[in-house]
Amino acid sequence: MKIPPARGRLSAWLFATLSGDPEGTIVLPEPPRSSGALQPAWHDDDFQLALWVCYELHYRGFDDVHENWQWHPAVVAFQVELERRWVASLRALAGEPAAVTPRAVPGALRELAQAGGGPDLAGYLAREASREQFAEFAAHRSVYQLKEADPHTFGIPRLDGAVKAALVEIQADEYGGGQAGRMHAELFRATLRWLGLDDSYGHYVPAAPAVTLAVSNLMSLFALHRRWTGALLGHLAALEMTSTKPNRLYAAGARRLGADEPARRYFEEHVEADAVHEQIAAHDLCGGYASTRPAATAGIMFGAECCLAIDDELARHLLTCWETGQSSLLCPAASRNAA
Ligand SMILES: [Fe+2]
Ligand SMILES: [Fe+2]
Numbered sequence: 001m002k003i004p005p006a007r008g009r010l011s012a013w014l015f016a017t018l019s020g021d022p023e024g025t026i027v028l029p030e031p032p033r034s035s036g037a038l039q040p041a042w043h044d045d046d047f048q049l050a051l052w053v054c055y056e057l058h059y060r061g062f063d064d065v066h067e068n069w070q071w072h073p074a075v076v077a078f079q080v081e082l083e084r085r086w087v088a089s090l091r092a093l094a095g096e097p098a099a100v101t102p103r104a105v106p107g108a109l110r111e112l113a114q115a116g117g118g119p120d121l122a123g124y125l126a127r128e129a130s131r132e133q134f135a136e137f138a139a140h141r142s143v144y145q146l147k148e149a150d151p152h153t154f155g156i157p158r159l160d161g162a163v164k165a166a167l168v169e170i171q172a173d174e175y176g177g178g179q180a181g182r183m184h185a186e187l188f189r190a191t192l193r194w195l196g197l198d199d200s201y202g203h204y205v206p207a208a209p210a211v212t213l214a215v216s217n218l219m220s221l222f223a224l225h226r227r228w229t230g231a232l233l234g235h236l237a238a239l240e241m242t243s244t245k246p247n248r249l250y251a252a253g254a255r256r257l258g259a260d261e262p263a264r265r266y267f268e269e270h271v272e273a274d275a276v277h278e279q280i281a282a283h284d285l286c287g288g289y290a291s292t293r294p295a296a297t298a299g300i301m302f303g304a305e306c307c308l309a310i311d312d313e314l315a316r317h318l319l320t321c322w323e324t325g326q327s328s329l330l331c332p333a334a335s336r337n338a339a
Pocket of ligand 2: 174240273274277
């Protein structure tokens with residue numbers, strides 16, 4: 001993957017810096033300050049892209065960026081500055097997490113997951129989305145789904161005993177139980193190909209609006225900081241506990257639009273697998289973690305709240321664009337060949 005085009009002052013500074021030689025650079029220009037909070041951070045294209053690129057240095061990086069930038073102090077300092085705004089805006093979005101005792105964590109997560117009330121994107125995709133809209137949905141999702149499970153894997157070395165085993169059990173399924181063709185990211189590639197989309201890693205990042213990148217940036221924030229381990233687990237639990245029903249609807253939408261079994265398998269697999277994962281995530285993972293670290297309870301609930309709130313923001317973005325006859329991507333042509 002090559003570094004995507006910049007979208008403003010923050011990403012322009014970062015990309016200009018990353019295009020240089022990390023060894024030869026001694027004096028760096030001052031990074032621009034975040035332009036402030038004119039719009040929520042999850043709708044700020046420049047901000048989310050800059051943060052996404054900082055984080056991507058810790059996953060697969062970029063063909064045109066030297067690997068030694070990953071821990072370069074200037075880039076780390078810039079990322080920390082962005083994260084200040086990111087965390088503050090997430091706190092405002094998710095609100096104060098309810099006070100929950102460690103024993104009550106699984107039940108509180110269940111309540112949160114069942115609360116609903118968000119935009120009904122899955123129902124729309126099942127009943128009436130056009131093939132072009134379904135392709136847009138898949139292009140948005142590809143930003144995370146092509147590295148599905150990777151952020152939560154960062155949690156494994158931070159855990160012990162039964163809690164660690166619970167996370168490994170979920171992640172092993174996500175990675176196909178040792179069979180490359182069954183990895184969830186690979187199953188999603190088949191869906192992309194059915195829609196005539198490019199299935200290469202990061203292909204739709206340049207077309208992805210802020211809110212799509214925010215979905216990944218939320219996970220990476222929690223994944224890359226040990227202090228957010230509880231939030232990472234709570235995030236995973238919320239993801240697993242709100243997966244079965246929408247995936248059944250996505251599968252129905254894909255079938256309505258003519259998807260064959262391999263093209264639907266990603267969604268159908270999640271109906272089955274996540275019915276099991278949600279139990280493990282709520283009880284063995286989050287319940288187990290909270291019982292050994294009572295102070296982590298608020299973090300678990302915060303991670304879950306943020307997961308659902310940002311997912312709702314993405315769903316709202318897609319439905320609002322489609323209601324007004326617009327593309328939900330920054331470059332509508334990016335998914336046009338799917339029409
Ligand atoms: Fe999965
Ligand atoms: Fe899962």
